Amino acid sequence: MPRGIARDHDEKRGLIRKGAAAYFARHGYDRASMTGAARECGVSKALIYHYYDSKEALLFDILDTHLSDLVAVVEDATGEGLPGLIRAVLAAYEDADAEHKLQLDALGTLPPEMQAPLIAHQRRLVAIMSDAVAATRPGLDPDRLRAVTMTVFGILNWFYMWHRPGRGLSRAEYAALAADFVGAGLKGV
Amino acid sequence: MPRGIARDHDEKRGLIRKGAAAYFARHGYDRASMTGAARECGVSKALIYHYYDSKEALLFDILDTHLSDLVAVVEDATGEGLPGLIRAVLAAYEDADAEHKLQLDALGTLPPEMQAPLIAHQRRLVAIMSDAVAATRPGLDPDRLRAVTMTVFGILNWFYMWHRPGRGLSRAEYAALAADFVGAGLKGV
DNA sequence: CATAAAACCGACCAAGCGGTCAAGAGTGTT
C-alpha cells in the first residue's frame, strides 16, 4: 500500500493560506507574485503548487475559509439582535484584516464559477443583517431596507481602512459606538 | 520658431484620462494593460506615452483631477451643513464611479511621493466632514469625532459597491436617506 | 512656402509573471 498524505498536511496548507493572504493583502493580489508569496511562507514556489492548483485556487481557498468562518460567527450571534451582530462582525475581522481586504478587492478577479459560492456566503450575511435591521425597524419598504442594510455594511467594511490598532478607539469601543449610531440612525429613516 | 502644442492638447489628454480611468476601473489597475487602455481610447499605446511618462503618471493624473474636483465641490457645499455635504459628495460621485473606485483600491500602488499630494486632498475632505459632524453634534471627544467622521465616509464610499443605477433607490433618494440616518445616528453617540 | 517641432504609429525589447518538470529526500505501509 502507498503512504497517505502527511499528518500535518492540513496545518501546512493552512500556513500557506495564511501567509499568502497576508502577502496578497499587503501588495495587492494582482501585483503580488507567487514567488514572493512563497518566500513570505518560507517555502519554494513549486511547493505551493503542490498544495494548490493555481494562484486562483489559492485565493479561492483564502476567501472561502474566511467567509465560511464569518457566516458561522454571524449565525451564532443572531440571538443578540443588531448590536450583537455588529459586535460579532467587527470582532471576527480581528486577525482577519488581510482576508477581509482581499474579499473586498480581489474576489472580482476570480472567474464567475469560482465567485458563485463565495457570493452565496455574502448573500447569507446580507440576509442575516437585513433580518436584524427589519426586526429593529419594522415597516421599511424593501428598497429602503436594502439601502439601510448596505449602509450598515458600509460602516463595518470601512473600519479596517481607517482604524490603526493602538490608536483612537479600540475595536470593542468602536463596535459599541457603531451599534449606538446604527440604532439611533434607524429611528431617523 | 517651432510650433507649440496643439490647441486640443488638453482635451485629448482629458479623453485619454477618462477612457483609461474607465478601463482601469473595470479590469482593476494592476490587471489592466496599457495596450488595452489604448484600444479603449481608440489610440495607440505609444500615443499615451506621448501624453504621459508612465502608467503611474497616468493614474496619478486621474486621481489628482478627481480629488481636486471633489474638494472643490465639497468646499462649495460647506454652507449647507452635514446633509448638504452628504448630498454633494454622492452627487459628485455620479459619472465618477470609475475614478472613485480607483482612488479606493489603486492609490496605494503609487510610490509614496506620488501618494502624498493625493492624501493631502483626502485629508482636506476628512477635515471638512469632521467640522460638519462637530457642528451637528458638539462635545464629542477627538477620538469619537474621528470615528464618527469615518463612519460617515464608510457609508458614502460603500455606495458604489452595492448601488445599481435604475434599481432600488436613486442616488438622490439615497442621499436623503443617508442624511437622515446620519443625523439621527449622531444623536445616539 | 519652408521648416521644425508635435502628433501619431507598428514593431520591438527586457523583465517578470504564472505555471511545469525532473529529480532527490523523507516516510507510512507491507
Place this chain on the structure above:
DNA sequence: AACACTCTTGACCGCTTGGTCGGTTTTATG
C-alpha cells in the same frame, strides 16, 4: 528492507507586460 507515494526543490518555459524607438504625417509659425 523494499516499496510507493508524498514532500520539496531549483531550473526552466511561454507569454504578457510596461516601456522604447525609428520613422511618417500633420500643423503652427516664420
